[in-house]
Amino acid sequence: MKHEVPTTRTMFVDEVKITVIAGGGGHGCMSFRREKFIPHGGPDGGDGGNGGNIILVADDSLNTLHHLAGKHHWRAERGIHGMGKKRHGRCGEDVVIPVPPGTIIFDNDHGILLRDLTDPNQRVVVAKGGTGGKGNTRFRTATNQAPRDFEKGTPGQERNLRLELKLIADVGLVGKPNAGKSTLLSRLSAARPKIADYPFTTLTPFLGIVELSGYRRYVMADLPGLIEGAHTGAGLGDEFLRHVERTRLLVHMVDISPVTGSALEDYETISNELEQYSSQLGDKPKLIVANKMDLTESEEHLAEFGKEFGAEIIPISAVTGKGLDTLQEKIWAKLQEMDRE
Ligand SMILES: Nc1nc2c(ncn2[C@@H]2O[C@H](COP(=O)(O)OP(=O)(O)OP(=O)(O)O)[C@@H](O)[C@H]2O)c(=O)[nH]1
Ligand SMILES: [Mg+2]
Known part of the structure; x- marks a missing residue:
């Protein structure tokens, strides 16, 4: 057949x-x-x-x-x-x-x-x-x-x-619409999800195989943007949250240059949605990524976010490629660490 x-x-x-x-x-x-x-x-x-x-x-x-x-x-x-x-x-x-x-x-x-x-x-x-x-x-x-x-x-x-x-991806990309999730997936894999500067560009989960040196590979899922209330069905979020359940590691991406509000607020909104959906989702291991570091004042925003947040934040620019090698290695190390547990 x-x-x-x-x-x-x-x-x-x-x-x-x-x-x-x-x-x-x-x-x-x-x-x-x-x-x-x-x-x-x-x-x-x-x-x-x-x-x-x-x-x-x-x-x-x-x-x-x-x-x-x-x-x-x-x-x-x-x-x-x-x-x-x-x-x-x-x-x-x-x-x-x-x-x-x-x-x-x-x-x-x-x-x-x-x-x-x-x-x-x-x-x-x-x-x-x-x-x-x-x-x-x-x-x-x-x-x-x-x-x-x-x-x-x-x-x-x-x-x-x-x-x-329920898609089985090692890594699920979550974040608000426009954070740059699809841009990141397209940089790291052969996947070509649609990218645009309006929210909800991505309507269905998108899978990409990310390959690192030494035959290392993992599957990353770009997921539709989440907004406040996603767990009750707002936006496109909740239908896809069940897919996120089967990913092993979350990469939570925040736009470090939000026009309104702050990166920390955005982070907390999404974290809260994940937790409200299920405690299993809320407890999933995750890496925090600050995207759009190429924009002006991003260093200041990052410093502020870091001060208030108190856990590691990985700065990248999905557009220029800055920080992507470090991010790759950190994702890989985390997956390995989880395998050992
Ligand atoms: N300056 C800058 N712009 C970026 C960066 N990454 C993404 N963008 C832009 O941000 C906009 C949104 O990018 P997407 O990758 O479509 O964002 P998304 O998170 O997938 O958005 P949804 O699918 O709507 O949830 C696009 O205009 C991108 O070109 C970055 O590192 N720097
Ligand atoms: Mg997208």
């Missing part, structure tokens, strides 16, 4: 609905041996084959559900019917659908969670193929030498599924 290898430019699709229909079992066969000079041949009907299953497997090379968006029905092959001369029908082939790790599978008719595919190569049968029926050969007994009984195959399971992807 063809499935595209995602690039960092692939649009992020986080929910798809599909119908999966497993193959039915083949029918058992009713047949009697017919040979010259053997007037009363015994039963020789073979069994039907089992229907193919539909299987979802977590595939490491995928990071979106994009490839499923255009195809809603997935059918597996039915089992072949049994035949005379005791020939059994072949089983139907399974259909294997690759999904990115982090895909959560729901039965959409009953609203129940079926499985959470977290580990690469983890697989789950989402629709079981029907069982092939027995041929009449199997009904032969001492008292019934010529059975006309046989079984039909049972139908394959059919299900409406909803697949939801």
Whole structure:
């Protein structure tokens, strides 16, 4: 089956609905041996084959559900019917659908969670193929030498599924709209999110693979800007906060040159939103980044922010590239430190 290898430019699709229909079992066969000079041949009907299953497997090379968006029905092959001369029908082939790790599978008719595919190569049968029926050969007994009984195959399971992807990125970029999150991702990776000097430029999470020297790499997610009230649905925030939940490390970016208010106020607004959404989010390890250090008076703003804030702030300019190497190394060191814990 063809499935595209995602690039960092692939649009992020986080929910798809599909119908999966497993193959039915083949029918058992009713047949009697017919040979010259053997007037009363015994039963020789073979069994039907089992229907193919539909299987979802977590595939490491995928990071979106994009490839499923255009195809809603997935059918597996039915089992072949049994035949005379005791020939059994072949089983139907399974259909294997690759999904990115982090895909959560729901039965959409009953609203129940079926499985959470977290580990690469983890697989789950989402629709079981029907069982092939027995041929009449199997009904032969001492008292019934010529059975006309046989079984039909049972139908394959059919299900409406909803697949939801919580993106798995190592690092999630959070901050107010216009802080420069997309600019940073485009500097650090091959991803090309849209950048503009108006708020809410980024409407969906965007993934990029960041590569450092020595084959080191991690996945960074650029997330839509957050504003006050995001956790209750203001702006675009809350729909995407659930994606942030699965990132390991947050990079909280503040614009050090805000036209109104201060960097500290901005920082606190966003921190508060994360905490309100869930304590798990509030407690996530994070690095604080002050962006737009190329603008005038940014040094003064940084000093002020630092004085009031009292934790490490990493100054950068996503536009000029200043401080990006240091930021990269600090992100990497933090990820390593978390691995060791
Ligand atoms: N001077 C300066 N401008 C920057 C810097 N980084 C980003 N910008 C500008 O800030 C504006 C917003 O940048 P984006 O990267 O789109 O900001 P964002 O945080 O992704 O914004 P949303 O997607 O709306 O949340 C753009 O006009 C950028 O060119 C920087 O380091 N220095
Ligand atoms: Mg953006």
